[in-house]
Amino acid sequence: MNNKLIIIPAYNEEKRIRKVIKEIRRVDKKVDLVVVDDGSEDETYERARIKGVVVLRHCNNLGYGAALQTGFKYALKNEYDYVMQMDADGQHRAVYIREFFSKIEEGRWDVIVGSRFINKAGYKIPFMRKIGMGVFSWLASVITGKRITDPTSGFRVINRKVIKFYASNIYPTDFPDADVIIMLNFSGARIKEIPVMMRRSTKKTSMHNGIKPVYYIFKVFFSIFLTLFRERKKI
Numbered sequence: 001m002n003n004k005l006i007i008i009p010a011y012n013e014e015k016r017i018r019k020v021i022k023e024i025r026r027v028d029k030k031v032d033l034v035v036v037d038d039g040s041e042d043e044t045y046e047r048a049r050i051k052g053v054v055v056l057r058h059c060n061n062l063g064y065g066a067a068l069q070t071g072f073k074y075a076l077k078n079e080y081d082y083v084m085q086m087d088a089d090g091q092h093r094a095v096y097i098r099e100f101f102s103k104i105e106e107g108r109w110d111v112i113v114g115s116r117f118i119n120k121a122g123y124k125i126p127f128m129r130k131i132g133m134g135v136f137s138w139l140a141s142v143i144t145g146k147r148i149t150d151p152t153s154g155f156r157v158i159n160r161k162v163i164k165f166y167a168s169n170i171y172p173t174d175f176p177d178a179d180v181i182i183m184l185n186f187s188g189a190r191i192k193e194i195p196v197m198m199r200r201s202t203k204k205t206s207m208h209n210g211i212k213p214v215y216y217i218f219k220v221f222f223s224i225f226l227t228l229f230r231e232r233k234k235i
Helices: 017-027 044-050 064-077 094-105 127-144 160-166 178-186 213-229
Strands: 004-010 032-038 054-058 082-085 111-115 156-159 191-195
Touching: 004 017, 004 064, 017 032, 017 044, 017 094, 032 044, 032 064, 044 054, 054 064, 064 082, 064 160, 082 094, 094 111, 094 156, 094 191, 127 178, 127 213, 156 160, 178 191, 178 213
Parallel strands: 004 032, 004 082, 032 054, 111 191
Antiparallel strands: 082 156, 111 156
């Protein structure tokens, strides 16, 4: 059995999901894929199944973190050693797959995060979002005592210890961002950022923006605050 899995959480991605799967298959024909359809209202589920991958389906839209956690529980149940998460909107370039898995298999790290900002590769984001990301980066760096450049990146690979951690009830099921990086650090996880280039998403709606941005910022700040006082479970 293959010991590597890629999780693709998807919500209303009928126009992109087949292209994302095809791009991954061009790079790695052997890695297992699971698409978690988070209650899509379009044909995301059907179009993913056509590509011959495992598709798990939520009856309702539960949120980005919940979709990811469904994938992590699937990985734990099926005894995968390494799990990579990639978004379904095409932002994450499949060309990095082998590098990510190679790094995590070295055994020196528990989490590998793809950062858009290590090499200042010209990734363009709206001004207000850039400010918010900068604040979360600063907070995560100050709290962990380590330089964290892209705590909101969803382009990551983890080992089995972290798979178990993510599959537990400690994992946030709505916006797993800077708070998760801080939780991982407190839990003893070895975190490594590597530089990547990402495409800019052209999607107008996604799992990330179904709720007003103000709520998102408040929720992440609140979650970070709670993380400071939460019992620190070791991985």
